[in-house]
Amino acid sequence: MTLSELRKKRGAPERPAEPAADTGHREKHPGPLEYAQIGVVLAIVTAIEVGIYYLDMAHGLLVALLIGLSLLKFSLVVLWFMHLKFDNRVYSSMFLFGVFLAVLIFLVALSTVGGKLV
Amino acid sequence: MEHAAAGSGHLETSTGLDNRKLLMWLFLGSECLFFGSLIAAYLLYRDRSLGPPFPSDRVFNGVHYEGLFDIPFTSVSAFVLLMSSVTMVLALAAIQRGNRRSMQVWLLTTALLGTLFVSGQAYEFTVFHREGLSLGSNLFGTTFFVLTGFHGAHVTIGVLILLSLLAMSFQGRIQQKDSLNVELAGLYWHFVDVVWIVIFTLVYLIQP
Amino acid sequence: MRFLRARRIHLSRALSALLVLGLLALLLAGCETDTPQNTFDARGEVAARQRDLFYMAMWPAIAILILVCVVLVVALLRFRRRSPDELPKQVHGNTTLELTWTIAPALLLLVLAVPTVTAIHDLGRPPRADAFHVNVTGIQWAWQFEYADLLDDRGQPLTSLGELHVPTGREISLTIRASDVIHSFWVPKLAGKLDAIPGRDNVMWLKADEDGSFSGQCAEFCGRGHAGMKLTLIAQNQEDFQAWANEQRGGGG
């Protein structure tokens, strides 16, 4: 006897398959216009990054600026395009745990082996 | 595309979160450690190569070596990948509104931009290789090729996923109610893009 | 089987007690012997400090072990089920107790941490400038020693293989390297080990308080010959040491 027959014999009525509603969306996602605007911002930030690369400035300042700008891009993509700003916190905590863990342990590891960080 | 089986019996989960989306986020969290390890290895060995070629201009043993990195070229590449994220999210917005045609256009655009990025990388690798850089040439070659190579592999897999989605949508298997499939592919795609944002800054722009 | 069941309680009590006592007797027996690589039998400042730290951790550990085992065995015997429908009071926890056994061990560890960190810094200090300097290189599968302070007629440092000669009572500074795979330099009676890592110079110091020959061996798995990668450290008084050095110079010249 197959399992499906067994199930039928038990007389369990089949529930019609419904797509699982993703209740993870607490708020509505933004629309195309907003996405496009963020795209423009991302493009501008990239242009600034490349621009300051060619500027002659103190190394420390350059590094700080570049890291700051890439963090900004990172956050824009993650928060809007990946909807972490709008979705359930559980998703973001899973991801951010990975991000922070990676940054933390490799900073410690690199400083222990004496690696140059930047 | 994501291999998932909806749970048995439960149509609503205890947290109210979708199983597959949760899985994807966990996977991305785990990927952070993957790329973190690769980037850490690159940073550890940066500027420790015992011989040329070098990423940026440098005097070594009294000889001036020109750097390999071509920042304008890579900036364009980074820009291409960044824009592919925009088109990806537009594809999602389209299907969430039930606009299949528009979604297909954006998916195709995204896949093309991704392919363009990978082609750019292939070109870059070829140029570098002609200049004498290989996995075994020095620490820079080792860490650079492995880090960017794994990233490129991720982009390639992403393109395959996008094309699979596209094929499925032409079969009529991606409807408005299936927008989660596009969302999941999108999450993966954006993640790969975000990794490149980090690599672009840490590897290319910041030079010791 | 029935016999076993009836006797089980007594058997288990006797066995448990025997086990714990036996284990402790074994441990103590171990400390007493005078074998070539006994870490308890320290003959130098560094090893002595390390041994004392081990004792400092070992005695509280044994005390805690006995405490846990006694409580465990007493609980098992005293609260064993006597009738199948016996139902004990449902205790879910006790916050005071729980906090106590979180904080008490933390305090104990804090107490252990202070001498530990002090010792790490004392033993980890760079060797003194006037120390007798030797470069140690681990090779598959032998130890090579290069005496930076002892030069031969041509101005080259003396070298030896497998046997390390040092003056007694003087601080010895060792720069440890490897030429192929990772090894670990270890002379148990004088000091704990330090790894020899290719591409890296590790520095340690040690001191032999008395003349004698002390055996040591590679402690990091380094391939097929690992078990045979031994060394002997020979600590000699000043005259004997000079005599040895002169002999080496003569032999080498």
Add this chain to the structure above:
Amino acid sequence: MATVAGPARGNAIGEALRQARKAADTEYGIWSWIATVDHKRIGIMYGVTAFFFFLAGGIEALVIRLQLATPNGSIVNADQYSRIFTMHGTTMVFLVVMPLSAAFFNLLVPLMIGARDVAFPRLNAFSFWTFLAGGIFLNASFFTGNIFEGRLGAPDAGWFGYATLTSRQFSPGHGVDFWAMGLQILGIASMASGFNFIVTILNMRAPGMTLLRMPLFVWMTLVTSFLIIFAMPVITVALFELMFDRLFNANFFNPAAGGTPLLWQHMFWLFGHPEVYILILPAMGIVSEVLPTFARKPLFGYPFVVLSGVAIGFMSWGVWVHHMYTTGLGTIANSAFGISTMLIGVPTGVKIFSWLGTLWGGSISLRAPLMFAAGFIAMFTIGGLSGITHSIVPSDYQQQDTYYVVAHLHYVLFGGAMFALFAGIYYWFPKFSGKLLNDALGQVHFWLMLIGFNLTFFPMHISGLLGMPRRIYTYSGDNGWDLWNLMSTVGAFTIALSILVFMINVAITARRGDRAGSDPWDGRTLEWSIPSPPPPYNFAEIPRVHALDDFWHRKYTEDAQGRPVPIPAGAALAPEPEHAEGGHGIHMPSPSYFPLIAAIGFPLIAVGLIYDYAILAVGAAVLLVGLYGWALEPATEE
């Protein structure tokens, strides 16, 4: 259920596959196991496979012990010894303790949280087949030498594979390649199950099963799974780097090009220390289930025990350098990691005391599961305390890489993990087989194993303190190590004997064991509320959970003094009533061959990388077929 048109439809192969899938949807027969997505069957397969690897790893251990029984042993030569101890370590960690824990995750987690299966049943099957493929692949390395001439092909650089010993120069042959790729494959399996169980535990809980009502074992599974998914990528990258070094002349660990072998150690232990807790946390979870049942008393300080488990999970990321004290990282690093290592002892201590608190004042039934759990407490305490002595860094300079460490790690992983896993086997065997293991034989097994274990490993403390380094294949008779080594060897064979008793017990029980009802131990958690063995759908009706130890509270209420009073009504005790008819439809996932097909791709790819890229292409094709088939076939089909 509307059938979604599969791409396989319409062609002969696709139709055959569909038929095969249908045929596998039975309760019996080999195909029903091969295509199964039932978490219970997958759990059993995990357990049985891991037990076979346990025997293999055990035989390797016996060879090691025979060789070291006397000074100047000559059972094996140095080369064979290196390969055997490497395989012993790798096998026991990756092919025994991890998959045995995975077996329990699979068997128990859905039952304990009141679910019908895991969140991704096919991913679960994929984990198992990938694990099996990786295990077979790894052990196949033995045969890449010429086994008849005594030349084994297995890896020879230790389970920790320290660079530069793993480089092609110092380890020619393919042993290390097999090791690296085998671990890579096993890593995929572990990661897949890690993701699966996190989603299952977070999302598939029965109504009312809040996080703080979950059994402790489920909590420990959750923590372990998080450790797996965050720790595995690090070793994955390290293994990739090793493979690039070996296959494509990369320089990651090559000092001649300026690389440092320490990079490997950092990455290995960044993974390796969480890994230690991946091995021990499930064991702690099992013990935390066994003790309350056999003491008829709830776990003492449940929230504290949960919290300490979570704390251990977090802290396990901050102690990796304690495997590297003697690499010369400097006083600051050694002090910091010495202190963090001490601190991780605190939550571990909390657990031990809480277990004692659980037993104290209970009504303790001294059956085999409880004996093993009690043995675990004592043995694990020894292992934990010797661990504390390692945090005394300067003292560890002496003990590092000696038999003292061998003693310590076996007290944790054998005295700890294996004792607890056996407790779990005796405890849950009746749930999944329907028969009780013989208790008298169980007691014999326990005492033999306890005595044998201590006889083997306690003397290693002493031989280590007497200066015996690890991983030496022979020693001379003048070091005072002879007696201790002989004792260890005798002990090892006593352990082997105890395992034999266990196997006899299983064989006897299979033939004529006592039938177990649904609740033979007066259990507390939901798995005891359903028949033994459980039906494929587990719960005819998804339970509604009202408390921690919900099933206990269905059987007993408490009087004013806090003493439990049995609830007389038989209804509460009855295994799930048969009212599925009127209730919900039970909708089970269909069996699938694709996880197996995908899993077969991995060893082919690995073999291809080592020998011939053509095989690699075949492997990749097989993997793709598996993945696409899996993605495109509907999860359920009626």
